[in-house]
Amino acid sequence: MTDRIELDPDESAYNFAYLDEQTKRMIRRSLLKALSIPGYQVPFGGREMPLAYGWGTGGIQVTASVIGPDDQLKVIDQGADDTTNAVSIRRFFEIVGDIRTTERTADATVIQTRHRIPEAPLKEGQVLVYQVPQPEPLRNLEPRETETRKMHAYSEYGPTQVTLYEDIARFGHIAKTYDYPVIVNGRHLMSPSPIPKFDNPKMQDCPAIQLFGAGREKRIYAIPPYTSVRSLDFDDHPFEVQTWKGCCALCGSTASYLDEVITDDKGSRMFVCSDTDFCKTRQASAPQGSGQRR
């Protein structure tokens, strides 16, 4: 045994974007497979990451594998650039990759997201990386992986359709509000990750590449650009998205997804855009004094 505990205080050099190059290559191969079979969950050798599973380890691994020194990274959580987890992940890539970051959707080449798709339309050349807690859309119907894999193989998606029907029988409408299942490219049932169903239509025929990383479950899946993404529904009960009566209290938008902010304990509340960049951009271009509170 040594007299002192010998650890080098300077031993803090990590590879570009944290992951070693072999791991990145393995993940990129999984991504290529995922893009070739849209919506299919590709198992991959997920690594332990320096943040907790469920906090974006899958998204971070995907981002680390596709990002390069010329990229500009945007990270959002619940649509916002300034929420704690988004700030933390953005800082991580600044530290381990010296990567340029941005809050502007239009300027970003890689956007890592949790629970939202930006309101501004995405374009070719952009990559949207989703953090996925639960990639298996059939998990709540069948907890066993051995069974769900067979169900995907046989396109046995009737039970999912039945759960939606049960909602209609009971409530008169479908009661699923987020993580609303979709059929990708007419073949695979896919979890869109827990985005509100409001965002589902943005996945359809999207010019950007959409990559989904589930770190804890060690699965990657993808939607290539311009691919069909259909939300499950019925002819007489077509898919619908959330709407609000009012508009954003800051920018006046009536077309964006709104968050509820409680302003006192007497039931007062206001609604604001969850997409902070979208909201700020609108506020900057709006004439002064039109319903602005900041």
Next chain:
Amino acid sequence: MTYVAVKGGEFAIVNSHKLIAEARRGDLKFGELSLGQIREQFGLAVDRVMVEGSVYDPDLASLALKQAQGDALEAIFLLRAYRTTLPRIAISEPLETANISLRRRISAAFKDLPGGQVLGPTYDYTHRLLDFRLAADGDVERQQAEVADVPLDTAMPRVLDILGDEGLIEPELANRNPTEPVFDLTREPTVFPAGRDQRMQNLARGDEGFLLGLAYSTTRGYGGAHPFVGEIRMGEVAVVIVPDELGFAIEIGEITVTECQMINQFRGSETAPPQFTRGYGLSFGECERKTLAMALVDRALRSRELGEPVRYPAQDEEFVLSHSDSIEAVGLVSHYKLPHYVDFQAELQLVRQLRAEYEASQPNEAAE
């Protein structure tokens, strides 16, 4: 061939004790750990030992951890064994967590709310990169957090009360008669079906890892939970008792607690409208992981009461309550290390006999 007696003599036991004392102390080149060092620098370990040991005493928990070489379960065992010798002086009034001196308060359900989000001390947003500066002995730069210009809002309405005002969450009801004494898990035998008081006590003392695994299962297909953290509060709260001889309430001290209120989806039943339901967790000290798990398992255990099918381990009251206590679990599992020569001899004889009978009953293949 020599015959080796495997009986543990007195000498062997005494020597074994000396050996663990030696191992506990480690190399004498390093200074002996003080209880103060453990209490101040291993605070989260101390808190876990206090909760599962169910004694609020950071000094005793530090002693237990030191004696147990840092092994949490062994330290919990030491504390439990000590607490059982203590007289029960009084039963406190329910803690009023609305009046908590907050160090941390977050809600995952609303972006902002009166009083605001208070991050407090949390590892949540640290990157788990080893900090090699801590390896340098003693000369780490001391860091101090910035103090805000204005103190925290004293009005910190509970998030669940805000939902309650709108009637969107089930009312908080005690499912027992308030004049009846609270069930005491440490003095009364477990009974099924268990009241929520018994369940909550069991979960509070239950093994963190076990509860965490169960809580995890409920969100991963074996329980169908759709949880939202309504609110987590951590801070100091007063302990109040009403002594019989005084007849009025007096404050006897302050303890640190972590409280977690979980909001869960509920589609309604024959008798209840669609609304959110509650899961609750409370612990001594700073034990956020524990209270989160506790709140999820608490909600799962309410399945029967809410008319949901009981299909998964976390919803099965008998399964959860009978197996969550680490001290009970360690006891039975480790007892297999004790000698079982006599029963094993009996089994050995039986297997030899059955084997002989089996072989005798087989058709003679050599004849073919």
